[in-house]
Amino acid sequence: MTDAASRALAAAAAAPADIAAAAAALEAGALVAFPTETVYGLGADAENPAAVAKIYAAKGRPQDHPVIVHVAPGADIDYWTTDVPDEARALVKHFWPGPLTLILKRNAHIPDAVSGGQDTVGIRCPSHPVAMQLLQAFKGGKGGVAAPSANKFGNVSPTTAQHVRDEFHDEVGQGNVIDAVLDGGSSQVGIESTILDMSRLATHGPVLLRPGHISAQQIADVIGAMPRQPDQAAPRASGTLESHYAPKAPVALLPTGDIEKTLAELKLRGRSAALIHYSPFPGVHPNVALPAEPKGYAYGVYAALRAMDQQQVELILVEAPPGGDAWLGVNDRLRRAAFGSTGIIERFLTT
Numbered sequence: 001m002t003d004a005a006s007r008a009l010a011a012a013a014a015a016p017a018d019i020a021a022a023a024a025a026l027e028a029g030a031l032v033a034f035p036t037e038t039v040y041g042l043g044a045d046a047e048n049p050a051a052v053a054k055i056y057a058a059k060g061r062p063q064d065h066p067v068i069v070h071v072a073p074g075a076d077i078d079y080w081t082t083d084v085p086d087e088a089r090a091l092v093k094h095f096w097p098g099p100l101t102l103i104l105k106r107n108a109h110i111p112d113a114v115s116g117g118q119d120t121v122g123i124r125c126p127s128h129p130v131a132m133q134l135l136q137a138f139k140g141g142k143g144g145v146a147a148p149s150a151n152k153f154g155n156v157s158p159t160t161a162q163h164v165r166d167e168f169h170d171e172v173g174q175g176n177v178i179d180a181v182l183d184g185g186s187s188q189v190g191i192e193s194t195i196l197d198m199s200r201l202a203t204h205g206p207v208l209l210r211p212g213h214i215s216a217q218q219i220a221d222v223i224g225a226m227p228r229q230p231d232q233a234a235p236r237a238s239g240t241l242e243s244h245y246a247p248k249a250p251v252a253l254l255p256t257g258d259i260e261k262t263l264a265e266l267k268l269r270g271r272s273a274a275l276i277h278y279s280p281f282p283g284v285h286p287n288v289a290l291p292a293e294p295k296g297y298a299y300g301v302y303a304a305l306r307a308m309d310q311q312q313v314e315l316i317l318v319e320a321p322p323g324g325d326a327w328l329g330v331n332d333r334l335r336r337a338a339f340g341s342t343g344i345i346e347r348f349l350t351t
Contacts, residue, residue, distance in 0.1 A: 014130045014182050023137035025179040026051075026145060031058060033150040033164045033172075034134050035184030036126035038099045038193050038212070039157040039302070040164050041070065041147030042178070043134075049113040052146050058168070058177050061153040066116040068101050068193070068238050069123045069144040072135035080123050080144060082107045087206070087223040088198040094222045097127035099193040099213045103235050114146045120199045120235045130184035148238055149192065150181075156247050156305045156337070159187040163306060189213045190299040191329050195237045196227060204228065209237040211328040213298065244336040245302070247309040249274075251338040252345050253320045262317065262345060271348050274308040276301070277319040286311045294326045301330060305337065315348060 022032045029051040032043050042058065044051035046069045056063060069080060077084060077092060081104035088102055106112070106121035115121050123144075126132065135145060149157040150164045158164045161183035164172070171177035194212030196219060197204075208216055208227035220226040230240075239245070254262060256279050263284060266273045275284050278292040288304035290297045308316045318334055321327050 014133060014184060018180070018182060019130075019133045019137050022134055022180050022182055023139075026138050026143075029054075030179035031055060031177065032134075032179055033161070033181040034131055034145075034147070035128050035161070035182060035187060036070070036131045036147075037128045037188045038126070038191060039159055039187050040150040040161065040181075041131075041145075042150035042164075043070070043145040043147035045138075046114050046144035046146040047111060049111045052111070052113040054177070055146060055148065058171070059148065059151070059153045061148065064116040064236065065153075065241070066118060066120075066122060066236055066238055067114050067146045067148045069114055069121060070131065070135060070147050071123060071125050071144050072138075072141040073097050073125055073132060075125065075135075075141070075144075077104070077123060078107075079142075080107055080110055080121060081105055085198060085201045087201060087225075090222055091196070091198075091219065092125075095214055096125040097132060098125070099127070099189050100124060100219075101193045101195045101210075101238075103195065103197040103199050103209065103237060105199050116236055118235055120197075122195060122237060124193055128184055128188070130182055134182065150178075154241075154244055154246055156245055156302050156309075157192060159190055159302050160185070163303075166306075186299075186303075188299070190302060191333050192239050194219075194329070195240070197230075197234055197237070199235060204231065207231070207234055209234060210240050211332050213295075213329060215325050215328070217325060242336060243339040245305075245333045246337045246339070247305045247316060249309055249313055249316045250341040250344045251305070251316045251318055251334070252341055253318050253334060253338050254345075256319055259317060259319060265349055266315070266345070269349055271315065272313040273315040273317050274311050274313045275317045275319070276304045276308060278321070279319060286313070294321075294330055297321060297327075298330050301333065315344065
């Protein structure tokens with residue numbers, strides 16, 4: 001964990017009255033935004049299809065795009081899932097609470113509203129103290145909260161309570177679309193959880209549907225098998241569409257050596273651009289410099305994209321991070337944020 005993330009975690013707190021009110025709102029079928037260690041989630045009672053439908057409506061989320069069910073520490077995963085392999089139980093024991101979502105066969109009594117109509121369900125136990133307090137208070141710790149990221153569908157995920165308020169504006173407040181936003185400081189991880197399909201283990205082995213803070217090697221160290229890449233028959237999972245996590249301005253990923261020349265050419269053309277980088281680029285404005293290591297970069301990348309969007313520039317340039325397993329989650333998010341922007345710099349320079 002970065003020093004900044006450690007400070008954020010130490011500052012994270014929620015008044016018992018706020019936790020109780022949020023849990024009661026969830027039980028009444030309302031939506032509540034709350035912090036997790038990855039990003040802020042927009043939560044509803046996972047066993048209330050009408051409440052889950054409110055998430056889809058608030059986000060503008062496609063109905064077949066599943067959400068993740070968040071459970072309290074020590075929750076009975078057999079209530080939510082069936083045919084749980086021993087390897088999945090080992091991962092739960094090793095990584096929960098934490099940023100790992102497991103895709104397992106959905107128990108028959110769990111509404112398919114959380115799974116986009118599939119026979120599987122994504123489930124995880126977050127480690128953020130406010131999230132754990134909320135989940136322990138909700139239905140006495142026996143409930144589940146369906147919660148994708150608390151933003152409009154496809155936009156940059158929020159890592160602070162203010163990001164949520166900025167995203168939904170006057171839709172927040174008792175009696176509105178979102179009943180309350182619990183403030184737990186900045187999310188410590190900063191990108192969404194690793195998603196691992198364990199629903200087809202006997203036939204396909206473990207399948208990494210979305211990379212994140214917990215790496216494929218860490219998973220392999222626990223279960224003795226390296227996760228495979230997704231195949232055509234893999235379950236749909238949250239946050240895996242090609243275009244996702246995108247700010248309003250188009251994003252272009254550039255090698256380090258191309259940045260100064262590209263910025264100069266854009267300036268000559270009267271184009272406005274912002275830069276997110278980890279190498280030194282003195283004199284470039286507006287810009288956000290992120291740490292040159294994957295955990296610190298992940299912690300700050302969504303806030304950086306939001307900050308650059310607020311500059312109202314035409315284009316956000318991002319210095320392409322290094323490759324390798326440790327950077328896989330960051331590169332996955334940036335690739336999706338930049339999807340559809342191929343050739344954007346050339347178009348800016350020729351029009």
